[in-house]
Amino acid sequence: MRKVIAIGALASVMAHVPAYAQDANSLLSNVDFSFSGYGTAGTAVTSTDSAVYIRGNESSGATTSFAENVDSNLGVQATARFNSWLAVTVQGEATRDALTGTVPWAYVKIDPIDNLSFKLGRIEMPIFAISDSLDVGYANVWLRPPQEVYALSNLKELNGGEFSYSLPVGGTHLTLTGYAGDTVIWTQRYGQMTGNDTRGGELKWDTQWVTLRAGWAQAHVDGNIVIENIPVGPIPSPLGPVTAYVPYNYYVEDVYSFEGFGALVDHDNIIAQAEWVKRYSHNYPGTVNATGWYLLAGYRFGTLAPYVSYAKSDKDHGDGYTAAGTLSDDQNTAAIGVRWDAFKSADIKFQVEHVNPEGTGGVSFAFINSPLGLLPATPSGSVNVFSLTVDFIF
Amino acid sequence: MKKTLCIVAIGQLLLTAAAHADPVVVIGNPAAGPLTKEQVSDLYLGKSQGMKLVDQPASAPIKATFYQQVSGHDLSQVKATWSRLIFTGKAQPPKELPDSAAIKKAVAADSKTLGYIEKSAVDGSVKVVLELK
Numbered sequence: 001m002r003k004v005i006a007i008g009a010l011a012s013v014m015a016h017v018p019a020y021a022q023d024a025n026s027l028l029s030n031v032d033f034s035f036s037g038y039g040t041a042g043t044a045v046t047s048t049d050s051a052v053y054i055r056g057n058e059s060s061g062a063t064t065s066f067a068e069n070v071d072s073n074l075g076v077q078a079t080a081r082f083n084s085w086l087a088v089t090v091q092g093e094a095t096r097d098a099l100t101g102t103v104p105w106a107y108v109k110i111d112p113i114d115n116l117s118f119k120l121g122r123i124e125m126p127i128f129a130i131s132d133s134l135d136v137g138y139a140n141v142w143l144r145p146p147q148e149v150y151a152l153s154n155l156k157e158l159n160g161g162e163f164s165y166s167l168p169v170g171g172t173h174l175t176l177t178g179y180a181g182d183t184v185i186w187t188q189r190y191g192q193m194t195g196n197d198t199r200g201g202e203l204k205w206d207t208q209w210v211t212l213r214a215g216w217a218q219a220h221v222d223g224n225i226v227i228e229n230i231p232v233g234p235i236p237s238p239l240g241p242v243t244a245y246v247p248y249n250y251y252v253e254d255v256y257s258f259e260g261f262g263a264l265v266d267h268d269n270i271i272a273q274a275e276w277v278k279r280y281s282h283n284y285p286g287t288v289n290a291t292g293w294y295l296l297a298g299y300r301f302g303t304l305a306p307y308v309s310y311a312k313s314d315k316d317h318g319d320g321y322t323a324a325g326t327l328s329d330d331q332n333t334a335a336i337g338v339r340w341d342a343f344k345s346a347d348i349k350f351q352v353e354h355v356n357p358e359g360t361g362g363v364s365f366a367f368i369n370s371p372l373g374l375l376p377a378t379p380s381g382s383v384n385v386f387s388l389t390v391d392f393i394f
Numbered sequence: 395m396k397k398t399l400c401i402v403a404i405g406q407l408l409l410t411a412a413a414h415a416d417p418v419v420v421i422g423n424p425a426a427g428p429l430t431k432e433q434v435s436d437l438y439l440g441k442s443q444g445m446k447l448v449d450q451p452a453s454a455p456i457k458a459t460f461y462q463q464v465s466g467h468d469l470s471q472v473k474a475t476w477s478r479l480i481f482t483g484k485a486q487p488p489k490e491l492p493d494s495a496a497i498k499k500a501v502a503a504d505s506k507t508l509g510y511i512e513k514s515a516v517d518g519s520v521k522v523v524l525e526l527k
Contacts (some may be wrong), residue, residue, distance in 0.1 A: 033476060036480055036481075038477060038481060075481065077480070077481060081486070082447075087486075088511070089483055091481065105481075105482075107483065109483055111443075114443060114444040115442075115443065115444065117526070121484060123483075124482070132482045133477075133478045133481060133482050136477055136478060138473070138474055138477050139474050139475075139477045139478035139481070140474075164484075167444075168442065171432055173441055175438070206441055207430060208436075210400050266471075268466060300471075303470065315423065341470035344452070345467075345473060347470070393473065393477045
């Protein structure tokens with residue numbers, strides 16, 4: 001009896017195996033795979049050796065010696081689309097600054113009905129207007145985003161979920177996006193901290209030639225950070241008495257918030273962009289709070305698009321501010337540049353910037369290692385930056 | 395020499411005339427309703443979704459004409475717009491098919507598919523939902 005059941009079970013399993021195999025085969029044969037990528041190859045040089053010019057949180061950058069790591073990157077993306085409502089996407093990116101590479105995007109996308117979509121996995125948050133496509137040089141007019149605004153958003157990618165709902169309103173589109181999950185926060189000054197219970201949203205209104213948007217995000221920050229190295233000594237040594245420096249660890253718990261408003265115009269040959277953003281902290285306003293804004297205007301003459309921009313960041317110099325302890329400081333930049341769509345899927349950009357850190361450590365300069373720990377580098381006066389890049393997609 | 399120039403000029407005139415005489419039309423399934431230029435522009439620039447889009451190959455001259463007429467954008471601008479949408483997972487780009495015949499076939503086979511071809515290539519299998527000027 002047992003044998004019969006066993007044989008019966010085996011037969012039934014055998015009967016099902018080809019059916020499952022066939023299902024899997026037909027599922028796979030219907031999967032639409034697509035591969036694409038983006039990249040930037042560039043170099044930058046500045047007028048000073050008194051501070052190192054960087055983008056975002058890079059560890060090294062440009063001085064009077066050319067640096068290729070400031071803007072260069074390479075991203076590849078693979079998407080497997082199973083049907084009209086289900087797709088899986090993974091994107092990997094390598095930058096010359098962090099050769100290990102990162103995975104900015106890895107998500108399952110579900111579109112249950114028209115105009116509604118969910119992404120689950122790892123995503124870049126739309127904290128400011130261009131935050132989610134900052135690294136795709138080809139998508140943007142400028143050579144490099146204004147650091148006075150974009151260096152303020154120091155949340156990395158989110159592990160969690162996002163929904164997006166788009167509502168057609170009389171020929172225009174109103175899109176509401178919301179997201180939640182965990183992230184990490186990276187600052188030059190204090191390194192990495194966790195950003196749990198992160199959430200945020202964006203409301204965007206798109207017409208034929210104007211996009212208006214408002215965004216907000218919040219993260220619970222915590223971690224052990226090294227505030228400074230404390231001198232201990234003098235301690236006797238074979239070379240005589242020396243001073244030792246001991247890292248002073250400090251546990252930080254805080255809530256960071258980001259808000260931003262933006263307007264993007266692309267009409268006939270006119271390009272204009274403006275954003276105003278704010279970063280603030282619940283517990284350490286003197287270290288974190290800062291405001292940034294920029295204006296950009298450009299005009300297309302065929303394949304040439306010259307542009308000018310002005311950006312400014314103001315650190316909140318209120319309670320608890322110290323020049324040595326702040327995440328970023330005051331800075332303004334006037335820039336002039338040109339995008340030349342020289343090839344079918346590649347452009348060439350040239351940009352000249354006049355960066356004025358207003359006597360502080362500014363926003364765009366690498367902190368320097370000293371026996372007392374990381375300290376802001378204060379450039380002697382304004383710095384001119386010259387950059388050349390080639391952006392491409394494939 | 396003068397004769398050659400004259401022939402070239404006439405040839406160019408004829409070519410220009412041919413281009414004007416054969417406008418770009420947006421085609422849908424025979425059951426589809428008409429669309430406005432703005433609706434088609436929003437779809438092909440990824441601002442709205444809900445239709446399956448098919449596109450001409452990059453080598454076809456009609457592609458640049460279509461995007462210029464429907465949105466005022468040249469192909470570089472269109473590519474820049476789509477690169478932002480593709481690498482942030484906001485939208486699926488239109489699928490490139492080899493020629494107008496393949497586009498007509500795809501549109502005829504599916505009520506949610508939209509494409510564009512030369513007006514002269516239209517037949518009973520598809521419906522013109524918008525004629526561009």
